[in-house]
Amino acid sequence: MSDSRPVLFFDSGVGGLSVLAPARALLPRAPLVYVADSEGFPYGTRSEAEIAARVPALLGRLAERYDPRLIVIACNTASTIALAGVRAALHLPVVGTVPAIKPAAEMSVTRTIGVLGTEATVRQPYVDDLAARFAADCTVLRHGSAELVQLAEDKLHGRPVPPERLRVVLDGLFGQPGGDRIDVIVNACTHFPLLADEMAAVAPHPVRFVDGGPGIARRIAHLTEGQEWPAVPPPGRAVFTRLDADARALAPALARHGLTEIAAL
Incomplete structure (x- = not known):
């Protein structure tokens, strides 16, 4: 039987699309969920304490909702600050993004x-x-x-x-x-x-x-080696923690990355 669990990509905004793109090219049958924490954007000007508290809690909610087989923190700031906390909190593979x-x-x-x-x-x-x-x-x-x-x-x-x-x-x-x-x-x-x-x-x-995008794509492929994928993947989904007009205006760019559905968390 095919496994419909998605690979979930997480960033504060749309930067993680630069990580999703090489992963999608390498694993074209992978179901995709892309989450932008638009309510918390931008992370780069927030304190380490805010990010260390916010990211594990948010990814815990996302893991419950979408049951991903793997999570990619497609954000350097979140990864360098919160990766260890996320891995401690979740019982599934978590791939971080670090400077190349x-x-x-x-x-x-x-x-x-x-x-x-x-x-x-x-x-x-x-x-x-x-x-x-x-x-x-x-x-x-x-x-x-x-x-x-x-x-x-x-x-x-x-x-x-x-x-x-x-x-x-x-x-x-x-x-x-x-x-x-x-x-x-x-x-x-x-x-x-x-x-x-x-x-x-x-x-x-x-x-x-x-x-680090190409290297992360290879890491995802390695961690999911031998797993089943749907013969035809479902439409990719983009999820925003604040779904406003600015987020909806990204629909054409998201569609170019295979994310044709837009939802609010």
Whole structure:
């Protein structure tokens, strides 16, 4: 018999679509539920205590409602702060999203890497640990930007993304001492890959962007290996903790990712 339990993706907004997309490509028969905590958005400007309390409680409710076979926390901020708490609270596989510092270090020629995330993510000790373990011979420069999160949301709404605003954000990395040597940037927020092409176009010199989406897709495939999938998956569902006109306006972008049903939690 086929197993209709979904893979559930969770983010504060629509950034997790950059994680859902490679997973959907790798596992096209997987039923999908995408949850945006629009009521709590954005996480990057919230305190660690708020996120550590909110995310496990919310994912507990979601697990009860949707009975997922696996949960993906498609949010770097939530993962670096609340992943351990979620895993302790739930009895099912939980995949987190962490900054792709290891592959960035493997790619870098100049041995200077930029890490672009939210303010909450870039200050986490977890990032220190990743840099020490996988990029000890590199200079790792960091910059936190809440504005870039909003610009990614604007893009998915079909609003213009002014190039000059992207240049200002990137200057937070390239303008640091040694920033002129950056050749790889880690998109350490799942929103940011949605703007990778636009950022590459305004960067002061050629640079490659890397994120964790493809690796997470492979992890999902590994954890669900041997499991049954529906022959024809049901329509993907997007769930919002606050379903307002702004959320409903995302319907065309969500449909492009296979999420044709929209619901409120």
